[in-house]
Amino acid sequence: MLISPELADVLSRIVLRIRDQHGAVPLVAAYDPREKVWNPPMPLLFQHRVGVEHRPIPASGIRKMLDRALAATGLTDAVGDPLQFQPHDFRRIFITDAIMNGLPPHIAQIVAGHSNINATMGYKAVYPMEAIEAHRAFITRRRATRPGEEYRTPTNEEWDAFLGHFERRKLSIGTCGRAFGTPCIHEHACVRCSLLRPDPAQRPRLVEIRDNLIARIAEAEREGWLGEIEGLKVSLAGAREKLAQLDTERTRLNVTVHLGLPSLPEIASRTHMTEEPPE
Numbered sequence: 001m002l003i004s005p006e007l008a009d010v011l012s013r014i015v016l017r018i019r020d021q022h023g024a025v026p027l028v029a030a031y032d033p034r035e036k037v038w039n040p041p042m043p044l045l046f047q048h049r050v051g052v053e054h055r056p057i058p059a060s061g062i063r064k065m066l067d068r069a070l071a072a073t074g075l076t077d078a079v080g081d082p083l084q085f086q087p088h089d090f091r092r093i094f095i096t097d098a099i100m101n102g103l104p105p106h107i108a109q110i111v112a113g114h115s116n117i118n119a120t121m122g123y124k125a126v127y128p129m130e131a132i133e134a135h136r137a138f139i140t141r142r143r144a145t146r147p148g149e150e151y152r153t154p155t156n157e158e159w160d161a162f163l164g165h166f167e168r169r170k171l172s173i174g175t176c177g178r179a180f181g182t183p184c185i186h187e188h189a190c191v192r193c194s195l196l197r198p199d200p201a202q203r204p205r206l207v208e209i210r211d212n213l214i215a216r217i218a219e220a221e222r223e224g225w226l227g228e229i230e231g232l233k234v235s236l237a238g239a240r241e242k243l244a245q246l247d248t249e250r251t252r253l254n255v256t257v258h259l260g261l262p263s264l265p266e267i268a269s270r271t272h273m274t275e276e277p278p279e
Contacts, residue, residue: 004097014045018054030056062087095123104138173205173242174198192238203246210239 003011020026027041046057057065066085075083095108103111109120173190174197190196191209198206213236220228 026054028054028056092123102138104135173202198242206243
């Protein structure tokens with residue numbers, strides 16, 4: 001983790017204080033008052049020895065120690081009142097310090113356990129431009145350690161191929177007609193999607209997919225995997241539908257449509273209609 005030297009010094013002091021005779025941090029079980037359950041034993045940093053066992057320091061005890069430490073410093077806020085911190089405030093301080101030292105925001109999101117990166121960006125006490133500059137510096141450092149050929153200018157053929165795939169959204173068995181910016185409701189199980197336009201050249205691959213689905217359904221029925229059978233059957237129906245579309249299109253292209261020959265009365269009527277009227 002990207003942390004400041006001061007924080008690293010504090011963490012090392014805490015670890016040294018709570019290590020046992022073997023040099024390991026003891027595992028202690030703490031009670032979660034919100035979930036009303038006991039968590040499994042973990043190497044908690046905030047723990048103390050009571051008799052012959054190690055016990056976790058509760059949140060109320062951490063708050064009391066924090067208040068005593070702040071009172072000893074004599075620090076005050078903008079209006080002159082003694083500073084007060086909550087344990088959750090240090091979460092914001094940590095994320096801010098990490099991002100300012102070069103940790104990418106999306107990595108900080110994972111560390112903090114946020115489902116949305118906007119929540120992580122709301123935690124940090126820095127401006128968006130500072131976060132952007134930190135991320136750019138991270139990318140620059142990464143590029144300096146990677147081979148230079150990975151960042152070469154693409155050739156015209158490579159660029160045309162890229163644009164073609166982007167514009168047509170080329171898939172392995174056809175072309176996706178889904179609008180850009182819209183989510184895939186089938187989670188990219190393309191054979192189920194009605195917007196997939198199968199490529200006639202990929203018919204052997206579709207046949208292979210269909211046969212594989214049949215084999216997987218048979219295996220699921222044999223092993224009793226009932227939850228898998230329904231999903232596989234939906235995919236099998238989609239594969240068969242795509243094959244039917246290809247067969248229908250091929251039949252349509254191979255059929256010759258006979259328009260017939262016009263009869264003599266019909267030719268005469270058309271000739272009469274095209275003649276100019278007498279003056």
